Structure formats: C-alpha cells, structure tokens
Amino acid sequence: MSREIEIEFKNLLTKQEFDLLKEKFAIKSDLFKKQINYYFDSPTFDIKRLGGALRIREKNNSYTLTLKLKQSVGHLEIHQTLTEEPAKNMLNSNAIPTGEVKSYLEENGVSCQKLCLFGELATNRAELLYQEGLLVLDHSTYFHIDDYEIEYEVTDEKIGSEVFSNLLNQLQIPIRETPNKIKRFFTVKQQLVGEKIE
Numbered sequence: 001m002s003r004e005i006e007i008e009f010k011n012l013l014t015k016q017e018f019d020l021l022k023e024k025f026a027i028k029s030d031l032f033k034k035q036i037n038y039y040f041d042s043p044t045f046d047i048k049r050l051g052g053a054l055r056i057r058e059k060n061n062s063y064t065l066t067l068k069l070k071q072s073v074g075h076l077e078i079h080q081t082l083t084e085e086p087a088k089n090m091l092n093s094n095a096i097p098t099g100e101v102k103s104y105l106e107e108n109g110v111s112c113q114k115l116c117l118f119g120e121l122a123t124n125r126a127e128l129l130y131q132e133g134l135l136v137l138d139h140s141t142y143f144h145i146d147d148y149e150i151e152y153e154v155t156d157e158k159i160g161s162e163v164f165s166n167l168l169n170q171l172q173i174p175i176r177e178t179p180n181k182i183k184r185f186f187t188v189k190q191q192l193v194g195e196k197i198e
Contacts, residue, residue: 063087
C-alpha cells in the first residue's frame with residue numbers, strides 16, 4: 001500500500017493535436033500501453049461527495065485499487081496492489097478487499113456494502129520524461145467516445161504550470177477546461193441514461 005500526492009496538469013486535445021504531439025516527440029504506436037480503469041461508487045455517490053473517486057486499474061496483468069481524494073494542491077492517492085482473485089471478485093461482486101482503502105472509506109461514512117461498478121474506461125497511454133516531469137499522451141474510449149488528452153505530472157506546481165503552458169503555446173494548442181477522466185466518464189454516462197449525477 002502507498003500514498004502519494006499527485007500534481008498534474010491536463011488538457012483535452014483534438015485528434016489532430018494528439019497526432020501533432022506524437023510527431024513532435026517521435027512517439028511510435030508500440031510505445032502506447034493499454035490500461036483499463038473500472039470505476040466504483042455507491043448509488044448515492046458517497047465517494048464523490050467526499051471529493052473522491054474509486055477505481056481498479058488493470059495494466060500489464062496487474063491490478064491496483066486506488067482512492068483519489070481532492071486536496072488543496074493536487075490529489076491524495078491511496079494505492080492498494082491487488083492480486084487477480086480479489087480484483088476479479090470486486091469487479092464481479094463489488095466486494096472491496098480489506099485494506100487501507102476500505103478502512104478510509106468506512107472511517108468516512110461510506111458503506112462499502114453499497115458499492116457498485118459504474119463502468120470501464122480503456123486508455124492507450126504513452127509516457128515520456130519531459131523537462132521537470134512526466135508527459136503523458138492518452139487516447140481513451142468509453143461509451144463509444146474517443147477522448148484525447150495530454151497530462152503533465154510534476155512535483156512542483158509552479159514549475160509544472162509554466163512548462164506545460166509553454167509547451168501548449170509553442171504548439172498553438174488552446175488551453176481548454178479539462179475535467180478529470182472520471183468526471184468526463186460520468187458526464188457521458190449521465191447523458192446516456194438521462195440521470196443527473198451531482
């Protein structure tokens with residue numbers, strides 16, 4: 001189990017901008033690795049009300065349960081490595097395994113018995129070191145939507161903001177309001193089912 005503060009900058013891209021970035025950084029197709037995020041919450045969105053999000057990430061035949069919690073700067077991420085059996089059990093029956101994530105949720109009033117799987121988001125991701133951080137290009141699909149995004153993960157918010165803004169300006173990519181993936185996922189889900197998710 002581990003905890004970390006994640007500081008990242010992100011911007012939605014058009015397919016053309018995504019291709020431009022691939023070309024600028026000479027990113028070949030084989031550098032993209034697939035990962036799948038499975039998102040959970042209660043039917044009344046108790047985790048969202050905590051300012052959090054809960055997912056299992058499947059990547060390279062390994063599974064990580066992560067609770068992300070909004071902080072004044074970035075997000076606190078509580079990670080719990082899972083073997084295949086408890087991961088599949090949670091995906092099939094919503095039974096969250098014992099550990100720091102479950103303890104945190106229960107201590108903050110979330111009934112883990114009410115968790116349900118809301119869906120999955122598949123991402124092809126390429127990562128490369130760039131100046132003071134990690135540059136990430138993501139092509140995600142969910143509910144038949146193609147979604148393109150650039151992220152820049154850093155340890156220093158001020159330096160990261162400057163480097164990220166300079167890169168976008170240099171390539172004439174407009175800065176766009178970019179909710180995180182889980183918000184985009186739930187926005188589309190809401191549109192499909194016609195329910196308001198607050």
